[in-house]
Amino acid sequence: MSMEPVRPPRILIADDTQKNVQVIGTVLRREGYQINVASNGEQAIELANKITPDLVLLDIMMPGGDGIETCQKLKAMKELEKVPILFISAKSELEDVLRGFQVGGSDYIPKPFNSQELVARVKTHLENKLYRELIEKQNAEHQELIHILCHDLSNPVVGIMGVLELLDEVKTLEEAKKFFNYLKIGAENAFGIIEMIRKIQLLDERQNSLELKRVNLLEVFREGLNIIYLRAKKKNIKINLNVDENHYVIVEKTSFINSVLINLLTNSLKFSDSGSSIEISSSMENDKIKIKITDFGIGMSAKLLENIFDMAQETSRKGTEGETGTGYGMPLVRKFINQYGGKLSIESSEEQGDHGTEVTIELPSSES
Ligand SMILES: Nc1ncnc2c1ncn2[C@@H]1O[C@H](COP(=O)(O)OP(=O)(O)OP(=O)(O)O)[C@@H](O)[C@H]1O
Numbered sequence: 001m002s003m004e005p006v007r008p009p010r011i012l013i014a015d016d017t018q019k020n021v022q023v024i025g026t027v028l029r030r031e032g033y034q035i036n037v038a039s040n041g042e043q044a045i046e047l048a049n050k051i052t053p054d055l056v057l058l059d060i061m062m063p064g065g066d067g068i069e070t071c072q073k074l075k076a077m078k079e080l081e082k083v084p085i086l087f088i089s090a091k092s093e094l095e096d097v098l099r100g101f102q103v104g105g106s107d108y109i110p111k112p113f114n115s116q117e118l119v120a121r122v123k124t125h126l127e128n129k130l131y132r133e134l135i136e137k138q139n140a141e142h143q144e145l146i147h148i149l150c151h152d153l154s155n156p157v158v159g160i161m162g163v164l165e166l167l168d169e170v171k172t173l174e175e176a177k178k179f180f181n182y183l184k185i186g187a188e189n190a191f192g193i194i195e196m197i198r199k200i201q202l203l204d205e206r207q208n209s210l211e212l213k214r215v216n217l218l219e220v221f222r223e224g225l226n227i228i229y230l231r232a233k234k235k236n237i238k239i240n241l242n243v244d245e246n247h248y249v250i251v252e253k254t255s256f257i258n259s260v261l262i263n264l265l266t267n268s269l270k271f272s273d274s275g276s277s278i279e280i281s282s283s284m285e286n287d288k289i290k291i292k293i294t295d296f297g298i299g300m301s302a303k304l305l306e307n308i309f310d311m312a313q314e315t316s317r318k319g320t321e322g323e324t325g326t327g328y329g330m331p332l333v334r335k336f337i338n339q340y341g342g343k344l345s346i347e348s349s350e351e352q353g354d355h356g357t358e359v360t361i362e363l364p365s366s367e368s
């Protein structure tokens with residue numbers, strides 16, 4: 001999820017009456033809004049084009065195109081389609097206000113102004129706009145997840161169907177075992193994809209609900225290594241754990257072990273040759289703990305590294321002994337690290353004689 005810089009909401013006031021602009025501007029500036037002023041319809045359109053306001057206050061009666069006409073033009077602009085437009089009007093102009101609603105106006109501010117009412121209406125419409133944008137963004141993300149899910153699930157499922165079609169021709173037990181093994185691999189692969197998507201969705205839904213706690217780094221690494229012990233042993237890869245026993249990090253423990261550490265360590269195992277090693281170390285710098293996981297495996301190209309956090313890109317490769325994966329491990333790792341308020345960076349080289357990958361995680365720490 002991209003983090004946009006936080007800035008005060010921008011409000012464009014278009015009114016030819018100096019006094020109105022002054023009163024409204026003062027009240028809204030006091031609330032922390034950024035105010036831009038136009039004194040007629042044409043200027044309002046020009047300015048809106050330049051600054052893309054979050055909300056527009058439009059006088060109904062203005063020279064240079066009346067408020068209604070200006071509203072129509074603003075609404076026709078792609079970037080302003082969803083920006084609320086509020087009319088400024090006296091009671092006597094109620095008929096115009098009704099026309100204003102017809103051309104896309106969201107509300108009106110009655111003259112003479114009551115500052116509390118003005119602030120309340122502006123605030124409500126800005127909040128509604130932000131909420132709508134959030135929902136739209138979430139919808140788009142869900143859409144993308146569903147798309148990826150369908151696309152990626154089709155590989156193992158088609159594979160399983162292919163094997164099933166051949167089952168009739170199986171003659172010996174030996175052959176049957178081989179076929180069942182293909183089915184098992186396909187089913188595991190499909191399940192892996194579903195599990196990853198489920199985790200990503202859960203994390204998106206429950207943003208900021210992770211319970212961050214202070215945990216001992218050496219202990220969580222030991223727990224993680226226990227889980228992958230057999231895999232490392234089978235591939236004859238030595239893992240050197242060089243973590244200071246006094247280092248504590250602030251994370252959500254279960255996800256840190258099961259999603260972050262296990263995925264990073266599994267990647268290192270998967271892409272290293274038998275007999276290789278993995279180094280894990282930690283250091284402390286200005287209240288931050290830096291963790292490095294280094295392998296001497298096949299490494300990654302610059303292009304692969306560039307796409308590694310993008311779920312829509314194919315990055316998944318088979319491991320050095322044919323191990324499979326989904327390609328969603330790293331996007332998930334980064335999501336979690338972001339939630340902990342940490343940073344993740346990767347360096348990798350495929351060069352002969354100097355190949356391998358180093359993952360650095362920086363996490364908020366707490367004194368022992
Ligand atoms: N340590 C590494 N060494 C070499 N390549 C790596 C390493 N870590 C990741 N990659 C590359 O990035 C790809 C994506 O990694 P990621 O963890 O996101 O998915 P995956 O490992 O393929 O699948 P999963 O994590 O679901 O098992 C890998 O398939 C591999 O091509």
Ligand SMILES: [Mg+2]
Pocket residue numbers: 263264266267325327329330
């Ligand atoms: Mg992985």
